[in-house]
Each structure stands twice: as C-alpha cells, then as structure tokens.
Amino acid sequence: MEKTTRNLQILNIVTIALMIIATALVFFYAPTERVMGQVQRIFYFHVPSAWVSMLAFFVTLVAGIVYLRRGHRGWDMVGSASVEIGLVFTIMTIISGSIWARPAWNTWWTWDPRLTTYTILALIYVAYLMLRQGLEDPDRRARFAAVYGIVGFISVPITFFSIRWWRTIHPVVIGSGSPSAEGGFDMTSPMRLVFFFSLFAFTVLYFCFLANRLRLERLTERVEQLKMKVLSA
Amino acid sequence: MIETRALAKNFGLKPVLRGVDLDVASGEFVVLFGPNGAGKTTLLRILATLSKPSFGRASVAGFPLPAGAGEVRRRLGVVSHHTLLYGDLTAEENLRFYARMYDVKNAARRIAEMLERVGLAARRRDLVRTFSRGMQQRLAIGRAVLHDPEVMLFDEPYTGLDQDASAMLDGVLREVAAQGRTVLMTTHDLARGLAVADRALVLSRGKIVFSAKRGELDVAEFVHAYDSVVNSYQ
C-alpha cells in the first residue's frame, strides 16, 4: 500500500507540473491567431479535452469487453471510473467550446452535427451512470454497465454520420474540410507544438484522475469488507 | 448424480454459500432444510444452471457446471415457488410451449398423459390464471417432468398451499419420485419434508451443518436437532 501511494504521489506531481507548463505555453509561447485573436487560445484546452473524453469512453468500451470475458471486477471499476472522468472532460469541452463560440460565431450554441453528436454522447454516459445507480446486485450492475458501454460507444460513430449530412459551421481544423465550414485555420509549427503538448498534458491528467479514482474505489471496497467482517463476527 | 465440492457463491462482497459439499446418489430423494437466508435457493439456482458458482465445483448428471450447462438443462426438471406458467395461456398451451422448448418427442400424447397424471385433464382448455395455487403447482410439476428428466429440483414447492393441496402435491411428488428420478427439494415444512425424504440435510449460513438418513431420527428428534444446530450459529 505504501509503495503504490508513493507512485501515485509522483504521478500527481508530474501531472500538475505538465498542466502548468502547458498553460504557460498556451498563454506565452503560442502565437496569436490572425483572425480570432486571443480567444483562439481556448482551442488548446478545448480540443484536447474533447479528445480525452473520447479516450475515456473508449477505455470504458475496452474495459467492458474484457470484463464480460474475464469477469474480474477490477475491469468494471476501470470502466465506471472512466465514465465519470469522461463526463467531467465532456462538460469541460462543452463549456470551453461555448465560451469560444460566443465571440467566434456570435452564438453560445448551435445544433451542428459535431455538437449534436457530442451532446448525445454525454447523454449516453449519463444514462450509463443512472443504470448503475438503479441496480443493487454488484455482479449484474457490472455486466449491464459493460454491455451498455459497448452498445453506447458503437452507436456514436453511426450517430455522427447520420447527423453529418446536415449543415455544419463547426471549424474543421485538421484534415478534411468541407467548403461550407467557416472558421477553420491552419496551424503553424509553434501552434502545433503547443497543441500536442497540451494534448499530452491532458492525457496524463486523465490517467492521473483515473488512478486516483481507482484508489478511492479500492479503499471504499476495503471499508465494505471490514464492515461486513465486523457485522458478522 | 448431483455433486458439489467446496461450492461457494458471493454476491459482490457478500458470501452466501461458503463451501458446500453435497452428494446425491442416483434415485435418491434428498430434502434440504434451513432458515431464511441460509442459501438454499442460491444453491438450487446454481444446480439449475441459472447462476454461476464463484468458487468450487458442481456437476449434475455427470456434466460439470457451468461448462456443461446446456446438457444439464436437457436432463433437469425444476419446480420453484414461481410457477413459471403463463396465465394468459391454457394449461394445454403452456405444456405445448414447454414441449417445443424441450423438443419433446410425441408431444401431444405426452401432454395428454401429464394432464391425466396431475389430475387436470378436465381443465386443460382453461386459462391458467383461473387456476388455484394448488392446481398451478400441480401443472408446474407436469411441466417439469414433460421431458422425462433424470434430475428434479424443487424449491419450496409447498409455499402458499393449504392442507388439502399439500396432500395432493405429496401424492404427485411420490409418483414422480417413484419413477426412479433423483430429487433435491428444499422446504420449510419439516414434517412433510421428512415424510418423503430418503435423506435430510440442513443448510445454515452457507454450509451444510447436519445430515440424517430416513429412519435414523423421528420428527421430534429432528426438530430438536434442527433448532439446536441452526440457533448455535445465530
């Protein structure tokens, strides 16, 4: 127990350091974007946040599949913790996106495909947590959550493509851009550096959250075990 | 026929079965007694392939569980306190459904035979929801033996039955057991259970704590033994 906690402490410190560096890079190193100005800096928080939320839900998918095949409860803990953290990043994404949208598009929200799909994604994982909430039996809870995690994740790309053929005004930064997209911009080298560093920092942040959350879950279980031992003595 | 070794089952962190060693020989009628929460239903559900053990081994009719569950189901008949019958279907339709699910040969003849055996031939076109509890239980037994299983599991079959219905059920049970099937039954009814049992077991807090063969104890002695053994663990 002692050793694990020390590793965790190191991870925590490293994470904080990375986030501080990333923030510094965003505000002092990254060049100001030509069209949108200072507000474009949100991009360095918004996009990594979105990608990490997708990573979190992907982890839930994998954890769910492994749990169903192996039955080891640890995988269920990972899946569940990942959804909680994923939702946190989802909220951060939506808020940061909204803050960016107001000056850039003159609106807080729009129902374009990417945003709509993302909202549906959030709803799926809120449903995941509600499903867990409503089930007493721990084994059933884990199985059902795993199944829903799988079904939910698979539905997302399909949902995205189904809505995509409607108009989009969401900036298409990297890769394919449809001509109707406004607000796209090309990244210069320094921007690319800051972006990828920020992405890295956010990913480490995710794992840090995950590790801490799992530790909390393990301790909770330990308390339950001790409680039962005392009660049955 | 039924065998378990160190069978254990946990629900989350809570242990319900704590290492059960059970042996039921072919043709034996074993009755399992025990207070509420002892794990009787859990044990039966595992043997019925409805639940998987957490640790230990179990086998029914020579097939291991849960690996050989499919084969076990073919040879198993289960009667629980839920009747597993469909109220909106007639007695005949219920039996026909289960005959199809179990791929019973000569279904029509077998169904007619079963209805006679359990004394419900006259009511076969009636909807099951119009049946009394006793009639439903009898039909449930008919359903359970439709596919001529080698092993039968009864989970508290006397629940909700009055004296007459219980006596009638006894009759059907004896006939069923007389066929040479292996039976494991759980019940709260000490007197009735002892009357039909070849062997009596007591399950308490997830372990078998007492065993007696027919003729070793009379009812009074058994009740005394049961009380002392169950209460010593509270």
Add this chain to the structure above:
Amino acid sequence: MRTESIRPVQTKTDYWSLFTDYWRAVGAVLGKDFTAELRSKELFSSMLVFSLLVVLIFNFALEFERSRATRENVAAGVLWVTTTFAGTLGLNRSLAMEKDRGSLDGLLLAPVDRSALYFGKALGNLLFMLLVQAVILPVFSILFNLSLLKPLLLVIVLLGTTGYAAVGTLLASMAVHSRARDVMLPILLFPVAVPVLVAAVRASSAILVSAGWEDIGLWFNLLVGYDVIFVAVAYMVFDYVVEE
C-alpha cells in the same frame, strides 16, 4: 469464477438439426407471446391508444394546416416520434411481464441458446409494433390528408422499426431489473436510437414529397447498416445480460 472441468463432453454436431432446433425455439417464444397477447390484448391496445393520443397532442401543439410542404415533414416527424414513444411502452411491458412472473427463469431453464430467446422476444416486439403501425398509418393518412401507404415508405417503416426493436429488446432486458424501471428504458434507448430516428424521418419525409432515390438512398443504407450492426451486437451480448 474458478470452476474446474470434470469431463469434456463429445457429441457429434448435426448442423441441420441445430439449425432447426434453434428456430423452433425462436418460433415457440414468438408463438407463446402472440397467443398470450391475442388473449389479453394488453400490449396492443395500450400501444394503440397511446399512439393515437400522441398524434392528438401533436395536432394541438403544431400547426398542421399551413402548407402542403410543411405537412409532409411534420407527418414524417410525428409518425416516428409516435413510434418511438409507443414502442417504449410495448418493449417495457413485454419484458416486465416475464420478469415479474419469474417466467424468465422458465425460458432460461430450457436447453436452448440464449440468443434464440432474444430473437423470439425481439421478433415479437417487432411484430406488435408493426401491427400498431398498420392501424396508425391509415389514421395518419386521413388526419394529414396525405397518402402514407406508399410501398417504399412501408419498407422504411419496416427497417426503422426493426432497428428500434432490436436495440430496444436488448436494453429493455436490462432496464427491467432497474429500480427506476419505467423511465430507465427511454433514458438508455433514445440516445442510442438517434440514428434510426434521423434516418427514418429524413427518408419518410423524402418519400412523401416524392423525391428521387438520391435523397432517399443514403438514409436507406444507414438504416440497413444500423439494423445489421445492432442485431449482431445484441446477438453477441445477450448471453451476458441474462446469465447470472
């Protein structure tokens, strides 16, 4: 779960009889649900009445009269919203009935593949939804003063309902164990069923305005794809839902 095998069982696999056994079980479950429903008419009547009420409410909430163009779009939307909500009712009750009476155990005790139970249930649910739609579509035609009985539209209705019933049956099997049972199914189902809704509404809308295949084909393919993917997923995953 640590159980050791005692003896492996060798049997010669007869694939044809496995195949017929499987579909016999599916047929048995389907037949049983159908017979029971014919007697009680519980599901059908509640779904039908609910659908009509939903249409009525939409009648007050939206303006149908304005122009013919608006009516097609609105008709498609109302049709699928009605299907979605009424479908939830049917799905919930179909599985709640099994669980409450404990008859789910009866199904699980039978020596049949778990997925056969899934298909039996899902086909039953699909059938009931289609029966309700068979009554609703003519009603719609009258209320909206549009012909909803075009063959291509019926195909879209079939595809959309299939996808919805496929995922709905799987999720309802889980929702029925939850404490907040009645509200759990919509919460689980709606976000995941969005592609069906979008594709079905767009396709229905396009058909009603007599658009060409270029407008409809995309949605048609999406529906087929969704159906195939989720029936496959449900088939693979259903075991884990019902086995303890």
